[in-house]
Amino acid sequence: MQHQRIAALLQAEPSMQEITVKGWVRSFRNDRFIALNDGSTIHNLQCVIEPDNFERTLLDQVNVAAAVAVTGTLVESAGSGQRVELQAKNVTILGTADPEEVAKTILSPKRHKLETLREQAHLRVRTNTFGAVMRVRAALSFAVHKYFQENGFYQAHTPIITGSDAEGAGEMFRLSTLDPKNPPLDEDGNIDYKQDFFEKESNLTVSGQLEAETYAMGLGQVYTFGPTFRAENSNTSRHLAEFWMIEPEVAFNDLDANMDLSEDFIKSVVKYALDNCKDDLDFLENRLIQEDKSKPQAERSPMELRKKLEFILKNNFKRVSYTEAIDILKSSKPNKKKKFKYLIEEWGADLQSEHERYLVEKHFECPVILFDYPADIKAFYMRLNDPDSEGRETVRAMDILFPGIGEIIGGSQREERYEVLKDKMDTMGIPEEELWWYLETRKFGSVTHSGFGLGFERLVMFVTGMSNIRDVIPYPRTPGNAEF
Amino acid sequence: MQHQRIAALLQAEPSMQEITVKGWVRSFRNDRFIALNDGSTIHNLQCVIEPDNFERTLLDQVNVAAAVAVTGTLVESAGSGQRVELQAKNVTILGTADPEEVAKTILSPKRHKLETLREQAHLRVRTNTFGAVMRVRAALSFAVHKYFQENGFYQAHTPIITGSDAEGAGEMFRLSTLDPKNPPLDEDGNIDYKQDFFEKESNLTVSGQLEAETYAMGLGQVYTFGPTFRAENSNTSRHLAEFWMIEPEVAFNDLDANMDLSEDFIKSVVKYALDNCKDDLDFLENRLIQEDKSKPQAERSPMELRKKLEFILKNNFKRVSYTEAIDILKSSKPNKKKKFKYLIEEWGADLQSEHERYLVEKHFECPVILFDYPADIKAFYMRLNDPDSEGRETVRAMDILFPGIGEIIGGSQREERYEVLKDKMDTMGIPEEELWWYLETRKFGSVTHSGFGLGFERLVMFVTGMSNIRDVIPYPRTPGNAEF
Numbered sequence: 001m002q003h004q005r006i007a008a009l010l011q012a013e014p015s016m017q018e019i020t021v022k023g024w025v026r027s028f029r030n031d032r033f034i035a036l037n038d039g040s041t042i043h044n045l046q047c048v049i050e051p052d053n054f055e056r057t058l059l060d061q062v063n064v065a066a067a068v069a070v071t072g073t074l075v076e077s078a079g080s081g082q083r084v085e086l087q088a089k090n091v092t093i094l095g096t097a098d099p100e101e102v103a104k105t106i107l108s109p110k111r112h113k114l115e116t117l118r119e120q121a122h123l124r125v126r127t128n129t130f131g132a133v134m135r136v137r138a139a140l141s142f143a144v145h146k147y148f149q150e151n152g153f154y155q156a157h158t159p160i161i162t163g164s165d166a167e168g169a170g171e172m173f174r175l176s177t178l179d180p181k182n183p184p185l186d187e188d189g190n191i192d193y194k195q196d197f198f199e200k201e202s203n204l205t206v207s208g209q210l211e212a213e214t215y216a217m218g219l220g221q222v223y224t225f226g227p228t229f230r231a232e233n234s235n236t237s238r239h240l241a242e243f244w245m246i247e248p249e250v251a252f253n254d255l256d257a258n259m260d261l262s263e264d265f266i267k268s269v270v271k272y273a274l275d276n277c278k279d280d281l282d283f284l285e286n287r288l289i290q291e292d293k294s295k296p297q298a299e300r301s302p303m304e305l306r307k308k309l310e311f312i313l314k315n316n317f318k319r320v321s322y323t324e325a326i327d328i329l330k331s332s333k334p335n336k337k338k339k340f341k342y343l344i345e346e347w348g349a350d351l352q353s354e355h356e357r358y359l360v361e362k363h364f365e366c367p368v369i370l371f372d373y374p375a376d377i378k379a380f381y382m383r384l385n386d387p388d389s390e391g392r393e394t395v396r397a398m399d400i401l402f403p404g405i406g407e408i409i410g411g412s413q414r415e416e417r418y419e420v421l422k423d424k425m426d427t428m429g430i431p432e433e434e435l436w437w438y439l440e441t442r443k444f445g446s447v448t449h450s451g452f453g454l455g456f457e458r459l460v461m462f463v464t465g466m467s468n469i470r471d472v473i474p475y476p477r478t479p480g481n482a483e484f
Numbered sequence: 485m486q487h488q489r490i491a492a493l494l495q496a497e498p499s500m501q502e503i504t505v506k507g508w509v510r511s512f513r514n515d516r517f518i519a520l521n522d523g524s525t526i527h528n529l530q531c532v533i534e535p536d537n538f539e540r541t542l543l544d545q546v547n548v549a550a551a552v553a554v555t556g557t558l559v560e561s562a563g564s565g566q567r568v569e570l571q572a573k574n575v576t577i578l579g580t581a582d583p584e585e586v587a588k589t590i591l592s593p594k595r596h597k598l599e600t601l602r603e604q605a606h607l608r609v610r611t612n613t614f615g616a617v618m619r620v621r622a623a624l625s626f627a628v629h630k631y632f633q634e635n636g637f638y639q640a641h642t643p644i645i646t647g648s649d650a651e652g653a654g655e656m657f658r659l660s661t662l663d664p665k666n667p668p669l670d671e672d673g674n675i676d677y678k679q680d681f682f683e684k685e686s687n688l689t690v691s692g693q694l695e696a697e698t699y700a701m702g703l704g705q706v707y708t709f710g711p712t713f714r715a716e717n718s719n720t721s722r723h724l725a726e727f728w729m730i731e732p733e734v735a736f737n738d739l740d741a742n743m744d745l746s747e748d749f750i751k752s753v754v755k756y757a758l759d760n761c762k763d764d765l766d767f768l769e770n771r772l773i774q775e776d777k778s779k780p781q782a783e784r785s786p787m788e789l790r791k792k793l794e795f796i797l798k799n800n801f802k803r804v805s806y807t808e809a810i811d812i813l814k815s816s817k818p819n820k821k822k823k824f825k826y827l828i829e830e831w832g833a834d835l836q837s838e839h840e841r842y843l844v845e846k847h848f849e850c851p852v853i854l855f856d857y858p859a860d861i862k863a864f865y866m867r868l869n870d871p872d873s874e875g876r877e878t879v880r881a882m883d884i885l886f887p888g889i890g891e892i893i894g895g896s897q898r899e900e901r902y903e904v905l906k907d908k909m910d911t912m913g914i915p916e917e918e919l920w921w922y923l924e925t926r927k928f929g930s931v932t933h934s935g936f937g938l939g940f941e942r943l944v945m946f947v948t949g950m951s952n953i954r955d956v957i958p959y960p961r962t963p964g965n966a967e968f
């Protein structure tokens with residue numbers, strides 16, 4: 001029994017040909033109207049049955065969350081709200097759902113808190129909100145691959161397990177197959193990692209960048225799209241211990257070209273979602289409007305969801321050097337009136353999210369790319385600029401700041417000069433014996449190159465309007481939570 | 485200085501417009517011909533210079549592996565082997581490469597063993613072979629996303645870190661942030677994982693299938709494409725500790741539909757490579773022909789690379805039940821003559837790769853899908869058939885066997901019946917307290933569903949003709965090796 005997907009049927013013309021649909025019951029009204037969903041779209045197909053033609057025992061099994069197959073013909077809908085509906089000739093129960101059991105779960109047809117949905121993460125994709133979020137997530141994911149494919153990039157599957165802990169982007173998860181209770185010790189009484197699976201200490205990667213750089217030196221333009229990890233005890237709505245990251249890396253690109261690429265890239269994927277996820281974004285936009293109604297004015301979204309996305313597409317991102325930004329912030333009202341939690345007093349200060357939000361939301365009122373940060377507050381691999389007229393050292397770093405969300409992309413031109421990089425590694429205590437291979441790429445035809453990292457979940461949050469990062473990934477991993 | 489990519493230039497028409505290319509020197513002949521590669525294609529662009537117009541000091545830096553920018557005009561090539569070449573007006577050295585240092589590496593222009601290339605994995609993508617393999621890998625990766633996108637699937641990013649070790653597909657890597665030397669102990673003297681990051685023991689996933697199933701119950705058709713892990717001490721040419729897996733999962737599909745999907749899918753991605761990687765496959769095919777010359781006749785490839793791929797496209801995969809396969813094997817010559825290492829004596833035997841290869845390469849001479857395996861040798865989640873006439877129990881499992889490579893896909897229809905699954909978990913010792921959520925999906929509108937897993941590196945091996953799995957992934961992880 002071939003079945004058809006509801007997304008396609010809702011676009012189809014009425015026809016006398018008999019078809020079968022399969023899905024899950026979202027509601028059953030008056031023994032007559034089954035709202036059927038199969039996950040292909042947020043919309044349900046209305047299946048209309050003539051109750052007299054069906055056994056009571058069957059109708060009693062058409063409950064919310066039950067799976068059914070319905071055979072019939074697609075006709076013009078008599079009711080409002082849909083163009084077509086299925087005139088049902090036959091209904092088969094594929095899988096029952098006991099209403100009493102359903103009532104205990106988030107599948108029951110009432111409003112559930114996002115916190116409750118998280119506890120039943122194995123079921124939440126069957127709700128409208130999570131169905132929509134996860135379809136948009138999948139569309140964005142495809143848009144990423146499509147963009148890079150169309151622009152001559154190759155995906156490089158950089159390793160997840162790394163023998164290095166020197167990447168410096170954060171705390172790492174250690175992995176091992178040694179007996180955890182009685183690990184073998186070496187002569188000095190330390191754990192003898194030579195006996196471990198990889199014969200050395202190994203960790204989960206925090207970034208594929210360094211390996212991606214080696215691949216950019218061969219293939220020219222590459223990107224990674226894979227999971228990365230942080231063993232940081234950050235129980236916030238913006239942090240996950242496991243998240244997906246996109247990291248393009250391009251030979252011959254300087255920082256300006258890197259800014260061009262990042263702006264073009266993010267606009268392209270946002271546009272893809274706007275063009276391809278209309279129904280889900282409609283729903284999510286309405287969801288936000290409803291949610292905002294229960295919030296005080298000051299916490300409400302300044303723009304409706306799609307307006308916000310279109311705003312990103314229409315505006316050139318404002319490019320501002322760190323030095324300019326500091327000047328703006330120093331003389332800003334919140335700084336003078338001591339409204340910032342961290343007052344900006346001098347050049348060299350690390351920017352906090354309150355400062356980033358001020359720049360984006362109050363001062364420039366558009367997405368901002370900050371660049372040329374002080375060398376001291378940035379990573380060892382970033383390209384050192386010549387000192388400025390006051391002798392201050394900056395690196396060719398860039399961060400893209402978005403309204404509402406703050407930093408969404410961080411990137412840099414990389415230090416391509418062997419001696420400068422080596423000195424920097426020495427100074428910053430990056431062990432050469434671990435990253436010898438990275439340093440060595442600077443020996444053989446080393447070139448200017450740049451790249452950036454985009455935390456995929458941050459992007460999904462921005463596009464779906466969800467405010468907790470745990471709600472944009474199927475099974476979030478956070479401190480104390482590796483359930484499912 | 486905007487630059488153009490060589491892949492595009494080699495397709496372009498001669499033009500008087502001045503252009504710049506950037507890349508790495510593959511060879512420099514007679515002070516006149518620079519073969520330049522930028523990774524966009526396996527082909528080099530020939531840049532022709534008039535030596536009298538350039539300083540000796542500059543020419544001396546045009547060495548193998550150096551990075552240069554060449555400006556000039558694209559003209560019809562005087563020589564054979566290329567349609568166009570670049571008449572160079574200007575050459576800039578972007579990054580030097582000391583010939584003495586290069587001579588110590590695999591970048592030196594001579595044949596290197598694959599083993600040597602592996603030791604310099606940070607440089608090997610700059611060789612012809614690895615450039616080709618990694619471009620084909622990237623193309624296959626995109627083809628996977630494209631296929632599922634076009635067929636209404638949503639990618640589901642299932643978790644990498646799992647709190648469960650019950651998935652049963654193999655040994656797992658444990659991860660932790662506890663002090664490895666002095667881990668906290670509980671009252672019973674066991675490691676107190678409540679104090680660990682996730683407050684329980686946690687591992688790296690061996691498969692996203694179980695979580696993907698929960699998503700298929702909401703979105704209908706989903707797939708995963710992510711890294712999976714096996715902590716098995718298998719030092720073979722076919723095993724990695726970290727590899728990428730593709731796992732589609734489809735609601736309402738029975739095993740027949742699953743076979744249809746898997747066959748259509750694999751043909752589609754192989755076709756994509758044939759259509760889009762012509763130059764790289766040309767090179768890899770020739771590489772195999774050369775390699776075969778040094779091998780004894782019996783070990784040579786029976787078909788040229790592209791013939792083999794086209795063979796897959798043209799033939800229907802032969803569908804054979806396990807029971808039929810056992811009958812064929814029992815009465816086969818190698819079994820009767822005791823040439824098999826493991827003789828097939830009775831129904832219930834697990835098939836070894838020698839048997840799989842016999843079926844594919846000798847008996848059927850085409851790809852084979854084996855199905856309905858004995859329940860005892862397969863996983864707990866597979867759909868149980870009614871016993872056959874002799875009372876033997878089978879499950880709706882399937883394996884796709886390919887010539888030369890053996891099993892490339894394994895899948896099954898899943899057990900959708902709550903009570904049957906629960907009993908099976910009990911019998912096989914799968915703890916319900918860990919997989920309660922998996923079992924629970926069978927409670928609410930449970931439906932027939934199926935899926936399969938494809939080890940992505942096995943596919944890349946098959947399409948590129950590489951015979952060691954370490955040579956189809958950028959940085960292979962194997963026992964004792966997590967370098968780079």
